[in-house]
Amino acid sequence: MQTDLDLLIIGAGCAGLSLGVQLAKMKERAPKVLLLEQRTVYENDRTWCFWGQQENAYSDLVNHEWSKLTIQSKKEAISLDCSFAPYQILSSDRFYEKALQSIALNPLLDLRMGSSLLKEPKWQQGWWYFETTFGQLRTKSVVDTRPKALHDLKRTKLWQSFLGYEIECDQARFDPNTAVLMDFYKANSEFVGFNYVLPQSEKRALIEFTVFAEQPYLEDDLVDKLEESVAQYIGSQGYRILRKESGMIPMGLAIDDISSSTPDAHPSYIRAGLTAGAARPATGYAFQRIQHWAVQCANSLSQSGVPTTHAKDFFLLRKMDDIFLNVIRNNPELGPSLFMALFSRVDCKRVVRFLSDQGSLLDYLSVVKALPATPFLKEILKISRH
Ligand SMILES: Cc1cc2nc3c(=O)[nH]c(=O)nc-3n(C[C@H](O)[C@H](O)[C@H](O)COP(=O)(O)OP(=O)(O)OC[C@H]3O[C@@H](n4cnc5c(N)ncnc54)[C@H](O)[C@@H]3O)c2cc1C
CATH class of the missing domain: 3.50.50.60 (FAD/NAD(P)-binding domain)
Incomplete structure (x- = not known):
């Protein structure tokens, strides 16, 4: 060479x-x-x-896509039609x-x-x-x-830890047109936990249990809860685990x-x-x-001849993300109500553009307006004091 x-x-x-x-x-x-x-x-x-509104070099390889998304808590369920930008999965x-x-x-x-x-x-x-x-x-x-x-990442604001099984059931159980983006299980002073369910056929789905918390959770910490979630979704019928995946993603x-x-x-x-x-x-x-x-x-x-690193997000988006992460980190018990407010009060197109870095100023303003003011104002005050 x-x-x-x-x-x-x-x-x-x-x-x-x-x-x-x-x-x-x-x-x-x-x-x-x-x-x-x-x-x-x-x-x-x-x-x-x-979200598939932006083509990428691998768009032709996408395994499956969903035009409907569900976000639910114990109290309510929201159904979103995202056919304008289907949610896509690539293995x-x-x-x-x-x-x-x-x-x-x-x-x-x-x-x-x-x-x-x-x-x-x-x-x-x-x-x-x-x-x-x-x-x-x-x-x-x-x-x-x-x-x-x-x-080396000790100062990360929030961790997203998850464990998922891709399973195949004996009988039809899922709607392959609808993905469950967040199904809130529990939120307390330490974490917000939710299920994420991606069905690729009536019998096959990736079921993940995810936690947002100040500290990362290891795979072993999530196994019992994931198994509970699988049982919740498929009942007592038999299933095979085809594959598993896990991760700890630093947020902020x-x-x-x-x-x-x-x-x-x-x-x-x-x-x-x-x-x-x-x-x-x-x-x-x-x-x-x-x-x-x-x-x-x-x-x-x-x-x-010189490489470039990841571009910084636009100032307003950085500030909004920063405040949002502080609110969740300091008040994880509020997680379900904040996400439910976001998805129920803001037009779906705006939320998807906001989440996928395509948001306009109006989209940002709609997101800010939809979220409960008190916890955000507290965080803004804390930041301005430092
Ligand atoms: C299970 C999982 C699911 C995810 N799902 C999504 C998703 O749905 N959507 C999304 O947008 N993002 C998702 N992410 C986040 C992110 O997109 C992925 O983590 C992505 O793989 C990050 O790319 P990367 O190149 O930074 O890291 P990696 O893809 O992990 O690549 C790092 C590479 O470095 C190699 N390496 C490590 N140390 C050395 C060394 N000393 N010498 C040589 N090579 C080394 C590793 O073997 C690896 O191949 C997910 C992450 C995980 C872990």
């Missing part, structure tokens, strides 16, 4: 592969890239959901397969699996020098998508945690991905934002 590279991508998961795909599309104009990935096989380890096996094929077609990109760094990159006279299991190399720039460790990273640990704060070394600001703070949705970033970053590399 030629040892002088234009770009090293560390970590070939969603962000690393998405960038690789955009660069591979440049054919012979692509930079010379090495993707270093520690896993040895790609498995169907997750599913990505998003990671389809994404990985397409991404790996696209990258393999361009000889300027080299994906090495089962590999990692032996020595962190060091900047010297215009190059990043680094050492891998297959030798010493140098590169002009680095995109580092390795997830940060939990102890501290700004210093996003920008920190970039060696020498050099513009040719950037961090990207979930723990580097890819997710929308108030929702944890990251897939569409990663696709958007991958296009921007590939353009920047082609024009100036």
Whole structure:
């Protein structure tokens, strides 16, 4: 292998592969890239959901979509018609397969699996020098998508932890046209917990139990509750677990945690991905934002040779997300009533645009108007005192 590279991508998961795909599309104009990935096989380890009003490079691979969504608490249920922007699901096996094929077609990109760094990159006279299991190399720039460790994310505002089973039942049980976005189970002074149900046929669904809390919850902490949720949805009939998925998504990273640990704060070394600001703070949705970033970053590399990190959200959205996360963090017991107010009082198109980063100023104002004033004013006062 030629040892002088234009770009090293560390970590070939969603962000690393998405960038690789955009660069591979440049054919012979692509930079010379090495993707270093520690896993040895790609498995169907997750599913990505998003509203389908924005096309992305994987829109043709979507497994299923829903034009109706339900949000419910013990007291009420709201049904939303989102046929204007169906809620879509993409399984990671389809994404990985397409991404790996696209990258393999361009000889300027080299994906090495089962590999990692032996020595962190060091900047010297215009190059990043680094050492891998297959030798010493140098590169002009680095995109580092390795997830940060939990102890480096201590100042995260709120954690979204979840565990889900994709199950197949013996008998028809689900409506494949309707997804349950939030079915509130419990909210107390420590967490808001809800079920998330994505049926792909009358017999098959992904059922997840999710918790929003100040601390992340490990998979083991969620098993009992998830099993209760599965029983609640399918009754006593038999079922098989086809697959499981779990995650801990940081919502509202501290700004210093996003920008920190970039060696020498050099513009040719950037961090990207979930723990580097890819997710929308108030929702944890990251897939569409990663696709958007991958296009921007590939353009920047082609024009100036320098990678770009995730763009900051517009000021008003950042402030709204920040206040919303503070309210949930400090008053998780209010979670169900806040979400129910949001979905019942704001026009569905506005909510979907707001949640999927497509909101207009009027959409933001409608969201603010719909939410109960007192807890938000308290948080605004706290922020203005600091
Ligand atoms: C189960 C799950 C479901 C999710 N569902 C949604 C969803 O529905 N919608 C949505 O918008 N977002 C969702 N997300 C959030 C987000 O979109 C995903 O986490 C996404 O995969 C983040 O991409 P990433 O590249 O930052 O991280 P990853 O995809 O995790 O990629 C990081 C890569 O780095 C590799 N790596 C780690 N350490 C090293 C090392 N030392 N050397 C080399 N490689 C290394 C890993 O093996 C991995 O391949 C979900 C997250 C999870 C975990």
